[in-house]
Amino acid sequence: MKRFKDKVVLVTGAGSGIGRSTALRMDSEGAILIIIDINEDELIKTKSMLKNKESTAKVLDISTIADVKKFFKDLNKLDALINVAGILRFDNSHEVQIDDWEKILNVNLTGTFFMCSYALPLLLKSKGAIVNVSSSAALGSHAWTAAYSASKGGISAFSKTLAVEYGMEGLNVNCVCPASIETPMSTNPNMPKDIDTRLLKKIMPIDGVNRSPDEIASTIAFLASEDAIHINGIDLRVDGGLLT
Numbered sequence: 001m002k003r004f005k006d007k008v009v010l011v012t013g014a015g016s017g018i019g020r021s022t023a024l025r026m027d028s029e030g031a032i033l034i035i036i037d038i039n040e041d042e043l044i045k046t047k048s049m050l051k052n053k054e055s056t057a058k059v060l061d062i063s064t065i066a067d068v069k070k071f072f073k074d075l076n077k078l079d080a081l082i083n084v085a086g087i088l089r090f091d092n093s094h095e096v097q098i099d100d101w102e103k104i105l106n107v108n109l110t111g112t113f114f115m116c117s118y119a120l121p122l123l124l125k126s127k128g129a130i131v132n133v134s135s136s137a138a139l140g141s142h143a144w145t146a147a148y149s150a151s152k153g154g155i156s157a158f159s160k161t162l163a164v165e166y167g168m169e170g171l172n173v174n175c176v177c178p179a180s181i182e183t184p185m186s187t188n189p190n191m192p193k194d195i196d197t198r199l200l201k202k203i204m205p206i207d208g209v210n211r212s213p214d215e216i217a218s219t220i221a222f223l224a225s226e227d228a229i230h231i232n233g234i235d236l237r238v239d240g241g242l243l244t
């Protein structure tokens with residue numbers, strides 16, 4: 001399947017986990033990738049795994065507007081934007097520090113907004129697609145993630161605004177809402193002390209199995225492709241039935 005042959009696809013957070021798997025999936029489907037991450041060493045590793053030698057890698061902090069603006073100034077074609085970059089930390093909600101709240105909102109929500117906003121002129125030209133990685137936390141399932149859940153709820157909400165506002169011009173904007181995916185973000189999470197462990201049951205898939213980031217990459221590839229032409233403005237749960 002080569003759904004992205006000659007298509008330019010930008011993936012943020014491509015240095016790890018879901019972003020890396022998505023880049024590899026898009027590469028296997030023929031995309032010319034632009035991969036972005038703040039972590040240079042890991043980004044270079046992902047780049048070295050790509051078969052398409054036209055693909056490029058760029059170290060970029062998606063939450064720094066001046067850098068995002070400068071990056072898009074030099075770009076003249078884009079068919080799909082995949083916003084995967086994100087950060088997470090766990091705190092009891094009454095103990096969240098304002099610096100942590102702002103950092104999580106800045107990267108996850110505002111960073112995703114910056115990327116969408118500057119990519120829009122190119123995506124309207126190509127009648128392309130945006131896939132934003134939200135979370136089951138946006139839809140309501142997680143304790144100890146006040147800032148993260150708020151940021152993901154924001155992503156899901158503003159993605160629908162984009163879908164409605166630009167849908168008539170041929171743009172599709174959808175969210176994937178994963179849960180229980182094995183990546184560096186979810187392995188050995190730093191939980192607050194003295195948590196009520198009964199709440200842990202609320203973040204388990206129906207079959208209790210955590211899955212590989214490849215399961216999210218395949219969903220992202222579907223939503224970014226022509227196969228999903230009639231899907232616009234949804235939150236697609238890929239959560240093992242967690243919220244069923």
Ligand SMILES: NC(=O)c1ccc[n+]([C@@H]2O[C@H](COP(=O)([O-])OP(=O)(O)OC[C@H]3O[C@@H](n4cnc5c(N)ncnc54)[C@H](O)[C@@H]3O)[C@@H](O)[C@H]2O)c1
Binds near residue numbers: 181186
């Ligand atoms: N793993 C899960 O179970 C799960 C569940 C729901 C949602 N998600 C979401 O999926 C996305 C990817 O998560 P993951 O599990 O692969 O995590 P990860 O930590 O493995 O990867 C996140 C990547 O984003 C990059 N990044 C962080 N801040 C950045 C910034 N300011 N600019 C550019 N890049 C930045 C990191 O360097 C890292 O490479 C995140 O948005 C996360 O919230 C993950």
